[in-house]
Amino acid sequence: MKTGSRFLNAVSAVALSAGVVSSGAGVVVLGAASPAEAAVVQRIDVRGAQRVGAEAVRSNLSIRPGQNFNNADIDESVKRLYATGFFSDVRISVSGGSLVVTVSENQLINQVVFNGNRKIKDDKLSGIVQTQPQGPYSESLITADIQRIREAYAAIGRSDVEVTTQTAAVSEGRVNLAFVINEGDRTKISSINFVGNNAYSDGRLASVLQTKESGVLSFLTRKDVYNEDKLRADEEALRQFYYNHGYADFRVISSEAVLNETGNEYTINITVDEGQRYKFGDISVESTVDGVNGDELEGLLEVRSGNTYSARDIQKSMEAISRRVSSAGYPFARVVPRGDRNFETNTIGVTFLVDQGERAYVERIEVRGNTRTRDYVIRREFDISEGDAFNQETISRAKRRLEALGFFSAVNISTQPGSAPDRVVVVVDVQDQPTGSFGIGAGYSVGDGGLVLEASVEEKNFLGRGQFIRVAAGGGFDEARTYNFSFTEPYFLGYRLAAGFDLFKSSTSSNTYYDYEEQGGTVRVTAPITEDLATTLRYTYKEIDYINDGATIVNTSQPYLDVINQGTWKQSIVGHSLVYNTVDDRQNPHEGIYASFTHEYAGLGGDSEYYKAYARARMFYTLSDEFDVVGSLAGSAGHVVALGDNLNVFDQFKLGGKEIRGFDNSGIGPRLNGDALGGTTYFTASAEATFPMPFVPQDLNFRGAVFADAGTLYGGELANAGGAQGTDMSLRASAGVGVIWNSPFGALRVDYAVPVAKEDFDETQEFRFSMANQF
Structure with a gap:
């Protein structure tokens, strides 16, 4: 008891003389007994807590009546009270058998508003700041919020933003808080310079970087925003580029960004040592x-x-x-x-x-940085889970899968020590990026003089669940109409099965004597066999309507012309596909092979009975690393055989501008009175080379293309119809040039092709335009 009295007296003396000194940082300085000494109070007296309430104060204390406490407990209690944000001052003293806690309350925030902001909207800023209505007015919290706002503006290239605050009292103890923002001018990147590069030009290396020089479209791409973390990522991108092209000794000696305050723009200088090629x-x-x-x-x-x-x-x-x-x-x-x-x-x-390696287990997988994509969408790309054996190659495979999704602008996977020597924490850092796209396709048929348009909207990461949705509609001046809807769940029932369905409807008007309508749907399931090989099983049901317009029909004994009589036809098709894909980049491929083989059986009900098989393949190869010239060779073939009495016109293959540029859709092969009959057999081949556009900065992502296509479509009983043309396997061919632009809106391509081998009755389409628009 004497020891306890001495402790109380010491604490009381300090408290009465200094009030137990407190600071805005929540640190308390006490001159009292040693930590080994302890005291006991019988009650806790709270003063000054008018809005918060005495019980709320007591609940944040580590000191309880009737229990021993010391200096460390007082320090902890003061820190807890400051941490609530409701108090501007906290004082703790001992008076007799009472612990006296005196607080000064912060004002409460009635409303938070933003003034002067145009580039970042209120709802986004509200999500950035931690000061919220009905919360306490805290100077430290507001200072931190000002820094958060500055960082948000720096991320869009406005590093010179100025942020201040204003308050207005609305009632006793309540204020409105306004963040006043002067957005300033956007900081740009005037140039990116490389020193020490001999194997590759500045433009070639600049195309590897995420950071780009400022240009006319930079306000859309935001790739001309300087960020130190982004520059470090660009250094790593350069290393990987050189390491993958033979330069195992490559080093980034230095990289720096120099700000010209007069022009408010950065110059980025990167010095490299390429080393030898191996x-x-x-x-x-x-x-x-x-x-x-x-x-x-x-x-x-x-x-x-x-x-x-x-x-x-x-x-x-x-x-x-x-x-x-x-x-x-x-x-x-x-x-x-x-x-x-x-x-x-x-x-x-x-x-x-x-x-054998060391035994280590995954303690947990921690996902960070995903603001839109849900955690489970990221976790399911790992072949391991908590408690499994740790394997670095499995982690690398998961990283590659996450990058291939196209949901993220950056993916980084690291490890941290777990709670035990044989435990590892896997940390996944990602940055979400836009995954929706708006597509426009257009073509002009020289033969018909008609413009054909198609628009589509697709989302690869619907609601952050990783699901794919696409809606498309198209039409032309010839009364053709198409409508499509697709949905894919990439992990059906929790398994690595991509299940989905497609709904479609189309209509067109014949050149001569019929209108054609088609509608139906497909259900499909895709399963991976290896990382590069997948298999798909599908079922399609289709209804086809031929509506006769009353024109005279020649040789009605032929099966094709029987079809043209008004009526509804049905198809019931089971199909199976194998797809092999090693392409390195779907948007800008340089290496790899894409190949598919599909076979179908029609005859589970309906009016069609046939077996059909077709395949296509395309190989990409870099012809010149230095000049970034990429070549590709492609080929396709198909054959269909009747399993019943006859093949219908809609059972056969059609061939056109998608396979041999310079021709209209269904513009090649047997025809009768201008209408495509189709054929039972086809072959196509194509060769193409793409390259950066001369005299155009590579940062603009323009590429030129030269190509040559060839193919034929022939065969089948329908080709024997009276008056039919093009019944032999004569070759069609074309050559042309194209311009490809990986624009801020997506990949845009314009092709101009001239048929160099054709028949007089073929339908041509020399100009073709397509665009996939990112938003």
């Missing part, structure tokens, strides 16, 4: 894991001796080996590449070492 030397796989033979794993490698060195191919090889070893029952197996440089031959030999 090819792969000897390649091998060694294993120290019992039961795993390294020689048997060499067939999984993406790298080949003599090929240009590529870090991407090494990573793919590591992942392929890791998947195989993990599936064999070794989840902790680790794959490490060991390089052996030969400076005389400029080669790098690579040995992939497979060892």
Whole structure:
């Protein structure tokens, strides 16, 4: 008891003389007994809490009547009270058996408004600031909110924004708060300069960066906004570009952004050391894991001796080996590449070492930065979950999947130590980007003199759930109309199954004697077989109406002309497809193969009975790294056979401008009185080269194209109809040029093609325009 009295007296003396000093930061300074000493009070007396209430104050204290407390408890209590934001001053003292807590209340915020803002709307600013109506007026919180507003404006290129505050009393203890914003001028990027680059031009390297020079469309793209984190990401993009093109010694020596305050614009200077270009030397796989033979794993490698060195191919090889070893029952197996440089031959030999690795488990997966995409959409791209064995190759595969979704402008996955030495926390940082698009397609038929238009709206990440929705409608001056609606759930019932449906309706008017209407729907399910190979099963039901306009019909004994008599026809089709896709970038491909094979059976009811098979493939290859010239070769073929009495006109293939540019849709093949009959067999081939547009800055993302297409469509009983033209397999061909623009609105393309081999009755369309518009 004597010790306790001495402690109380010491605390009381300090409290009475200094009031127990408090500061705006919530730090209390006490000169009292040592932490080992303790005191007890019988009651807590709260003073000054008129609006908040005494009980609210007591609930935030770590001190309780009848319990021991010391200096640390007083410090903690003061900090808790300040942390509520409701008090501008807190004082704690001891008087007799009472703990006296004296507070000065902050004013309450009645309303928060924003003045002077035009570039960022009120609703977005309201979500940024933490000061809210009915909350306390806190100077520290408001100071932090001012900084948040400045950062938001810096993100859109307005680093010189000025933010101040004004208050207006509305009643006792209540104020309106206004953030007054002077947005200033937008900070621009005048130039991006490279030093030390010899293998690639400044323009080629600039095309790799996310940061772009200011231009006429920068107000839409916002890519000319300087950000230090963005510049670091651009450094990494340069490294990956060089590492994937043979420059294993590449370094970014320095990067800096210099602000010209007079013009309010940045100049970015990046100094690099390219080093030598390497090819792969000897390649091998060694294993120290019992039961795993390294020689048997060499067939999984993406790298080949003599090929240009590529870090991407090494990573793919590591992942392929890791998947195989993990599936064999070794989840902790680790794959490490060991390089052996030969400076005389400029080669790098690579040995992939497979060892058991350390045992580590995933404690949790933490997702950060997603403001729109839901957490589960991100988590489901991982093949591991909490509690599973940690595997770095699995993490790399998940990163590639997330980037391929197109939902994010940046994806970064890192690891942190968990709660135990064998626990790992996986941290996923993402930045959402717009995923909706508005598309416009147009074409002009020289033969018909008609303009055809199509508009579409699609969303790849509907409501942040990862679902795909597309609505499209089109029409032309020839009374043709098309309507389409598609929906896809990429993870049906929680499995990696993309299930969806399509609804469609179209109508057109024949050149001579009928109107045509078609409507129906498709249900489909797609399942991955490997990372690059997928299979799809679908069912389609379709109703087709031929409406005769009363014109004279020649040779009505032919099946085609029987169809033209007024009536409704039905199709019931089961189809199956295989798709192989290794294309590196869907919007701007440089390497890879896209190939598909589809076969269909019609005959589960309906008026069609046939078996149909068709395939197409396209290969991309970089012809010149230095000049960014990309070549592609494409081919397609198809054949249909009747399983019943005859093929109907709508059972056969149609061929036109989508396959052989320069021709109208369904403009090639057998025709009768100007109408397309279709055929049972077709072949097409195409060659194209794309390149940056000369004399146009590469930052504008314009590319030119030259191409040549060829193909034929023939065969079938319908081609034997009296008066039919084009019944043989004569070749059609065209050549042309195009302009491709990866614009802020999406990928836009204009093609002009001239048929160089055609029949007199073919229908041509020399000019074709298409656009996919990002918003």
